[in-house]
Amino acid sequence: MKFVFDILQNTSFLMGSIAGLAIIIAVISVIRLWNIKARLKDKEKFRLILEHADEGILIVQKLKFRYANKRVYELMGLSQDSGVSNNLLDYIYPDDLDIVLDSYEKTMLSNDKESSFKVRLLKKDKSILWVFIRSVPIVWDDEPANLSFIRDITQQKMMEQDLQQAQRMEAIGALSGGIAHDFNNILTTIIGTAEVVLMDCPQDHPGKDEFEQIQESGYRARDLVRQILTISRENVKDVQPLYLSPIIKEALKLLRSTLPKNIKIIEKIDKQLDVVKADSIQMYQVFMNLCTNAKHALEKSDSPCLEVNLKNVTLPFSDKKASNDLKPGSYIELSVRDNGAGIDPDIHHKIFKPYFTTKDKNAGVGLGLATTLGIVRQSGGHIFFESAPGKGSCFTVYLPVHQMEKSNGRVLEKIEPVQGQGKILFVDDEKEITAIAKKMFENLGFSVMTANSGRQALECFARSPDFFDLMITDLAMPEMTGQTLVKEVMRIRPGFPVIMCTGHSDTFDEKKAKEIGIMEYIVKPYNMKELSIIALKYIKKSKAA
Numbered sequence: 001m002k003f004v005f006d007i008l009q010n011t012s013f014l015m016g017s018i019a020g021l022a023i024i025i026a027v028i029s030v031i032r033l034w035n036i037k038a039r040l041k042d043k044e045k046f047r048l049i050l051e052h053a054d055e056g057i058l059i060v061q062k063l064k065f066r067y068a069n070k071r072v073y074e075l076m077g078l079s080q081d082s083g084v085s086n087n088l089l090d091y092i093y094p095d096d097l098d099i100v101l102d103s104y105e106k107t108m109l110s111n112d113k114e115s116s117f118k119v120r121l122l123k124k125d126k127s128i129l130w131v132f133i134r135s136v137p138i139v140w141d142d143e144p145a146n147l148s149f150i151r152d153i154t155q156q157k158m159m160e161q162d163l164q165q166a167q168r169m170e171a172i173g174a175l176s177g178g179i180a181h182d183f184n185n186i187l188t189t190i191i192g193t194a195e196v197v198l199m200d201c202p203q204d205h206p207g208k209d210e211f212e213q214i215q216e217s218g219y220r221a222r223d224l225v226r227q228i229l230t231i232s233r234e235n236v237k238d239v240q241p242l243y244l245s246p247i248i249k250e251a252l253k254l255l256r257s258t259l260p261k262n263i264k265i266i267e268k269i270d271k272q273l274d275v276v277k278a279d280s281i282q283m284y285q286v287f288m289n290l291c292t293n294a295k296h297a298l299e300k301s302d303s304p305c306l307e308v309n310l311k312n313v314t315l316p317f318s319d320k321k322a323s324n325d326l327k328p329g330s331y332i333e334l335s336v337r338d339n340g341a342g343i344d345p346d347i348h349h350k351i352f353k354p355y356f357t358t359k360d361k362n363a364g365v366g367l368g369l370a371t372t373l374g375i376v377r378q379s380g381g382h383i384f385f386e387s388a389p390g391k392g393s394c395f396t397v398y399l400p401v402h403q404m405e406k407s408n409g410r411v412l413e414k415i416e417p418v419q420g421q422g423k424i425l426f427v428d429d430e431k432e433i434t435a436i437a438k439k440m441f442e443n444l445g446f447s448v449m450t451a452n453s454g455r456q457a458l459e460c461f462a463r464s465p466d467f468f469d470l471m472i473t474d475l476a477m478p479e480m481t482g483q484t485l486v487k488e489v490m491r492i493r494p495g496f497p498v499i500m501c502t503g504h505s506d507t508f509d510e511k512k513a514k515e516i517g518i519m520e521y522i523v524k525p526y527n528m529k530e531l532s533i534i535a536l537k538y539i540k541k542s543k544a545a
Contacts, residue, residue, distance in 0.1 A: 054151075056149070058147075064086050064088065076123050096119045108144055113137075115135050131153060135147065195528050196440050242275065255306075265308070276401065286375050294393070304339065306338055307338075332398070335396040342387050352369050424471070438450050470538055475502035486517070
């Protein structure tokens with residue numbers, strides 16, 4: 001280039017001839033060509049920078065896209081090769097339109113002031129993408145425009161939602177714990193009273209069925225309290241052999257009272273069902289999650305129908321389900337079918353992912369199916385589904401059959417009231433509970449003395465420590481707790497058998513009970529007859545010692 005500049009400095013020498021003029025034109029052309037190549041080279045550099053940026057870069061003019069880099073297409077799940085809408089409003093979550101329009105208007109009016117905000121976008125598959133957008137006003141093709149930098153913050157929002165959910169559940173857990181304690185005490189009285197009446201009630205008594213219904217309702221209320229506690233707290237799962245039919249039937253009773261009346265429920269439950277090994281509360285949750293999804297799918301159906309099937313099946317080696325996700329063998333099959341809107345094939349692969357949802361923001365957060373799949377897999381099973389737009393959906397759960405150990409043929413002897421089977425000191429600050437317990441145990445042949453406070457019980461025990469064979473005490477009592485009472489009783493008579501009962505406790509559990517020498521730790525409401533079996537066992541051990 002120095003050569004070119006030297007020639008230009010001697011233009012006076014060249015101006016005298018046509019050849020000199022041609023040389024000048026050629027030199028100018030070379031300079032222009034060099035500038036064009038330099039600009040193209042710089043343009044390619046800028047293009048590479050924009051296309052490989054971590055953030056989405058978008059230029060919006062009159063609410064239309066004028067430029068979008070590669071990252072924008074990746075975030076939105078769009079293809080640069082296929083025709084897509086360039087209308088900004090087509091990609092904004094409906095509830096967030098005002099946020100975007102306000103920000104766009106303020107940025108355009110301010111001319112030099114940037115704005116930033118968080119907003120939800122709708123991807124091609126209709127899933128939600130949380131983004132942070134920073135916008136600045138610019139001029140594009142001589143007209144005002146908006147330059148936006150877009151950053152994906154979906155994971156951050158999920159963490160925030162998890163934290164908020166954890167805080168809510170912690171508050172619910174604290175509240176439900178207090179309610180559970182009082183409610184379980186009430187249920188203990190209700191269930192116990194029904195038991196006492198049924199013991200005295202002849203087989204042909206006209207009120208027998210009603211008291212059995214009261215007792216059964218008490219147990220249902222007990223299970224409901226446990227469900228609330230399980231949902232609000234991360235309790236240890238109670239995995240055990242169980243029949244699914246009572247759980248499904250109980251849930252269907254609740255569904256019939258909560259679902260819209262126009263939804264027809266078809267129930268097909270086999271009578272002879274095998275046993276599975278699972279947590280009853282979690283199985284209840286699985287079924288209710290599937291039915292809740294079906295309910296939303298049926299909202300716009302003209303003749304909505306929900307069909308529930310429960311049966312034994314055997315998956316052979318040739319079955320695709322057995323070859324892909326399950327071992328061949330015996331299973332319990334639970335299916336929930338609806339004739340609703342169906343599921344778009346484009347999102348079939350996403351429906352079990354956490355936080356994926358097609359519902360409105362107040363209808364769910366996208367955890368139902370993810371939680372359901374997790375529970376079923378933990379139980380050794382799997383979920384399959386079939387769905388098509390306009391033809392409804394069917395979710396089918398397979399749980400492996402649990403092989404029960406063969407019985408040794410012995411039958412438990414029926415407990416009959418036998419006088420002199422033992423002397424029990426029964427302690428509870430609820431007078432109704434002590435009154436029912438005294439009558440029940442005396443009907444079963446025990447001698448019972450009651451106390452309505454820890455101090456009263458300790459005074460009674462201290463007067464004659466060898467008189468009693470067993471103490472059954474409540475945990476939460478005013479003035480002196482059951483835990484303190486047990487320690488004092490153990491100090492007076494080491495090894496004395498104690499059964500601890502509680503409505504609910506966050507600070508004292510079975511492990512701590514065993515550490516201070518308590519024989520059994522029982523959560524209210526208890527079955528009095530079952531409690532008497534436990535009491536008799538420890539009384540016999542105490543007398544044998």
